Amino acid sequence: MNGYVKNVVATIALGTILLNVHAAEKRKSGYDIMSPSTQALQNDDSQNPAMLWVKDGEALWNRAAGEAKKSCATCHSGAVKSMRGVAARYPAFEPKSKRPINLQQRINLCQKNYQRAEPFSAESSELLSIESYVAMQSRGLPIAPPRDARLTASRERGQQFFQQRIGQLDLSCADCHDNHAGKKLGSATIPEAHPTAYPLYRLEWQSVGSLQRRLRNCMSGVRAEPYTFGAQEFIELELYMTLRAAGMRIETPGVRP
Amino acid sequence: MARALITIPPNPKRNSIIEIRVLIQHPMETGLRPDAEGKVQPRNIIRRFECRFIVGDKSDLIFSAELFPAISANPYIAFHLRATQNGTLNFQWTGDNGFAQTETAALVVV
Numbered sequence: 514m515n516g517y518v519k520n521v522v523a524t525i526a527l528g529t530i531l532l533n534v535h536a537a538e539k540r541k542s543g544y545d546i547m548s549p550s551t552q553a554l555q556n557d558d559s560q561n562p563a564m565l566w567v568k569d570g571e572a573l574w575n576r577a578a579g580e581a582k583k584s585c586a587t588c589h590s591g592a593v594k595s596m597r598g599v600a601a602r603y604p605a606f607e608p609k610s611k612r613p614i615n616l617q618q619r620i621n622l623c624q625k626n627y628q629r630a631e632p633f634s635a636e637s638s639e640l641l642s643i644e645s646y647v648a649m650q651s652r653g654l655p656i657a658p659p660r661d662a663r664l665t666a667s668r669e670r671g672q673q674f675f676q677q678r679i680g681q682l683d684l685s686c687a688d689c690h691d692n693h694a695g696k697k698l699g700s701a702t703i704p705e706a707h708p709t710a711y712p713l714y715r716l717e718w719q720s721v722g723s724l725q726r727r728l729r730n731c732m733s734g735v736r737a738e739p740y741t742f743g744a745q746e747f748i749e750l751e752l753y754m755t756l757r758a759a760g761m762r763i764e765t766p767g768v769r770p
Numbered sequence: 771m772a773r774a775l776i777t778i779p780p781n782p783k784r785n786s787i788i789e790i791r792v793l794i795q796h797p798m799e800t801g802l803r804p805d806a807e808g809k810v811q812p813r814n815i816i817r818r819f820e821c822r823f824i825v826g827d828k829s830d831l832i833f834s835a836e837l838f839p840a841i842s843a844n845p846y847i848a849f850h851l852r853a854t855q856n857g858t859l860n861f862q863w864t865g866d867n868g869f870a871q872t873e874t875a876a877l878v879v880v
Contacts, residue, residue: 559775559777559791559793560791560793560846562793562843562844562846564775564793565773565774565775565793565794565795565844568773568775569773716842719797719798719842719843719844720843
């Protein structure tokens with residue numbers, strides 16, 4: 514290979530890398546568009562109200578429960594090590610039920626199968642606490658959706674749903690979050706809808722809530738009938754959203770306005 | 771019992787000014803909001819916060835605050851004090867429906 518060709522190849526390769534980096538940087542987390550005072554709440558764990566839920570989650574992690582009298586720590590020991598990176602790869606395929614499940618469902622499956630305990634109800638403080646505690650162990654890691662062919666069909670359905678117009682306002686997720694992200698809806702800046710910080714503390718909720726609570730808000734916002742918590746449609750949408758946000762850093766426990 | 775988070779700088783220098791941060795889980799229901807059925811929910815707020823510094827039998831009130839319905843849920847309070855000597859910091863929240871919580875933390879100066 515002569516020097517010129519080598520240089521061209523090297524330049525193209527470098528160009529591709531730079532392009533990729535640039536593409537990754539172009540995406541904005543909801544954090545980037547919120548006010549400095551709200552960012553300050555998320556930046557400092559001693560001010561972040563979501564840490565109250567994380568601390569509850571830590572206590573739950575170590576509490577023996579169910580007929581098996583096992584705690585999460587009995588099998589997984591310390592979450593700091595064993596749960597690092599786990600939240601980054603959910604939703605994932607669950608071979609027994611042959612369908613994708615999200616982190617909350619994974620936690621509830623563990624409770625049912627190994628602790629033989631009653632699973633936490635949807636959006637309960639306990640479930641949000643333990644999910645926050647588990648997800649926080651992946652803070653700073655890039656979202657890494659699994660390359661699993663069994664997820665492809667679900668992901669595609671999620672993408673379809675993202676682009677499907679719904680509700681009396683006849684809007685799809687993509688209408689706002691792809692086509693009009695960064696513009697204003699009332700006084701609020703429309704975010705790009707990257708699920709980087711869930712479960713998160715929303716000042717509007719005055720509480721920690723899950724991604725599905727947020728999705729249900731959006732659905733009722735466009736005057737559509739929201740799916741119930743844990744609906745397969747939401748898991749599929751979550752699958753597509755994590756793919757769309759692949760490589761972005763996890764911020765859990767986040768704060769949003 | 772409500773979850774509380776207390777942040778004190780570890781081992782502050784004697785006579786230095788330190789910031790104490792406290793965060794407590796509480797709904798701070800204003801008494802003005804209707805619920806899903808349109809019925810106004812009764813007020814449920816924290817009314818008062820106190821911090822005392824205890825050395826032996828001596829207990830000094832070093833900071834207090836009154837809280838009102840306009841304060842957000844899970845109220846966060848930060849204040850400063852001069853770390854003069856070793857002792858115990860005692861934090862007390864009291865409010866509607868007999869809400870009362872006490873937390874303590876050791877202050878160790880170097």
